[in-house]
Amino acid sequence: MRFQTDLVPARLTCRYKRFLADCVLEDTGAEITAHCANPGSMMGLAEPGTRVWLEPNDDPKKKLKFGWRLVDHENGHFTGVDTSLPNRALKSALQSRAITPLSAYETVRPEVKYGENSRIDFLLSEPGLPDAYVEVKSVTLSRQAGLAEFPDSVTARGAKHLQELAQMAAAGHRAIMLYLVQRTDCHDFTLAADIDPAYATAYQRARQAGVETLCYGTNISPAGVDLADALRIST
DSSP states (O other): OBOSSOOEEEEEEEEETTTEEEEEETTTOOEEEEEEOOOSOOTTTOOTTOEEEEEEOOOTTOSOSEEEEEEEOSSSOEEEOOTTHHHHHHHHHHHTTOSGGGTTOOEEEEEEEETTTEEEEEEEEOTTSOOEEEEEEEEOEEEETEEEEEOSSOOHHHHHHHHHHHHHHHTTOEEEEEEEEOBSSEEEEEEOTTTOHHHHHHHHHHHHTTOEEEEEEEEEETTEEEEEEEOEEOO
């Protein structure tokens, strides 16, 4: 999945109010405010001076003319910080049957209502097979080299999603928790149980109820984001 417009490099000044980031454009030195499409803590990704990549836009309906898309670790690796990107990349991968454990499903429906005032990221269906409910989480935290972790902050909403997936599994459907690691420097995945013990507990209960876990990496560059290979899971 390519970015709609060419990204431009900048240096982060500060991130604030969760969804705002002040930056200095590298090519002009202009000080701008970018939209940050990430409600998490962004632990380790929002230090002042961090090199970032922004997507400019000329949409008159948008108040901010830049969107923060990537962190450049300046060692050949990138992290994607836009939490809306995983669903866009995964929709294409699911429709092309590129995710082997889910490749038997032809019909892919995003944002289907289910549970208690919730929407499942993707509902997959195929005649003769149980429906597959797929919940997607974007993973950007890494506190140990090569190891991606989720979550990066307390997420009661995430625990609720696990409980609802467990209910789908109990009803005879397939229920899948899919973690998409938006980092190019990780090959393993685990839960950050010290950050949110309640989420870790909900995860273990969901697993016991029959919820499946998948984890995939991403290929990331200023050109775009694509699905990469599966990562090892240790939870």
